[in-house]
Amino acid sequence: MTDFTPVRYGILGAANIARQFTRGLAGAPEAVVAAVASRGADKAQAFAAELGIPRFHASYEALLADPEIDAIYIPLPNDLHAEWAIRAAEAGKHVLCEKPLAMSGAEATSMYDAGRRCNVLIAEAYPYMSQPQTLKLRALIAEGAVGRVQMVMASFGFSLCTPEGVPHGDPANIRLDPTRGGGALLDAGTYAMSFVRLAMGERPSRALAVARPTQSGVDLTTMATLMFPSGGMAQITCTMGAAGHRFATVIGEAGVIETGYSNHGPTDGTGLSLRLKRDRAVIAPVETIAVDALDGFRAEAVSFARAIRLGAAEWNGASEAESVDTMLALKAIADSARDGGWVEIG
Secondary structure, three states, rough: OOOOOOOOEEEEOOOOOHHHHHHHHHHOOOEEEEEEOOHHHHHHHHHHHHOOOOEEEHHHHHHHHOOOOOEEEEEEOOOHHHHHEEEEEEEOOEEEEEEEOOOOOOOOHHHHHHHHOOOOEEEEOOOOHHHHHHHHHHHHHHHOOOOOOEEEEEEEEEEOOOOOEEOOOOOOOOOOHHHHHOOOOOOOHHHHHHHHHHHHOOOOOHHHHHHHHOOOOHHHHHHEEEOOOOOOOOOEEEOOOEEEEEEEEEOOOOOOOEEEOOOOOOOOOOOEEEEEEEEOOOOOOOEEEEEOOOOHHHHHHHHHHHHHHOOOOOOOOOOOOHHHHHHHHHHHHHHHHHHOOOOOOO
């Protein structure tokens, strides 16, 4: 039980990630998925029936007008995030929006401005950030467990295409559509870049990147180097054309942290962990820190629900500054990969 009325989520769209979000949140006392909307009644009704959602709407507008909904979860294509987040805020709904928050730093800023203007909360949904694994990482960095952070490396990838950029499956997959914000950078790369921003604690100052395209023209693989005002440096890699992987390393002046920055816990229930070396020496004891493992969708949705009912300080995911800085960095990386050379980040 909780000491507040559960937050009632409405979902804009019936994408597969919306299905995962709904299943993850099932049974949580803090929040419930109360309605779903799609562009047609049949699809919305089928989605609601499959997942036990009480109500459905045949348009996005109808969901925003539903007085029984407190917050909107947005799993729409990347290019629609800003528009519908702002419209939801103007309808008086809090907004939990899938990554990437927007298509640019300017769009992200306009979304947060709309939230302030309409007195609602807006946040970017990264399941890994609400995991105890990442919360522990934040705490270790804050307490100086590795000293001042000097370097961060983060990588995330999966196999959607061959190494030559040929799709393994449906060539119409939205991740392959350059008009909808497709590509590795705005998918897997958002995780890697957001992790770097979290670990470094500041906006990068410039970026240098290279990329390899798919047949459809989006980036198949992108690698980037980032410089920071403090003197720190970072590298990210992301791909849709290699074996699945996800790992990150935070190197400080006095130690090292290794993590998988996981969205969800292992299916075998063994939990998650961090590897911590509290020493400057190359060869030194490494401590494995075990932490609880949660369903990341549930963790982020519950944290956001608590922020709505109890105050913004309850939110344990990406801050406004982290999300805006991540979008600015992603844009600079894309520009550098396209045009060559270093790109300054304002």
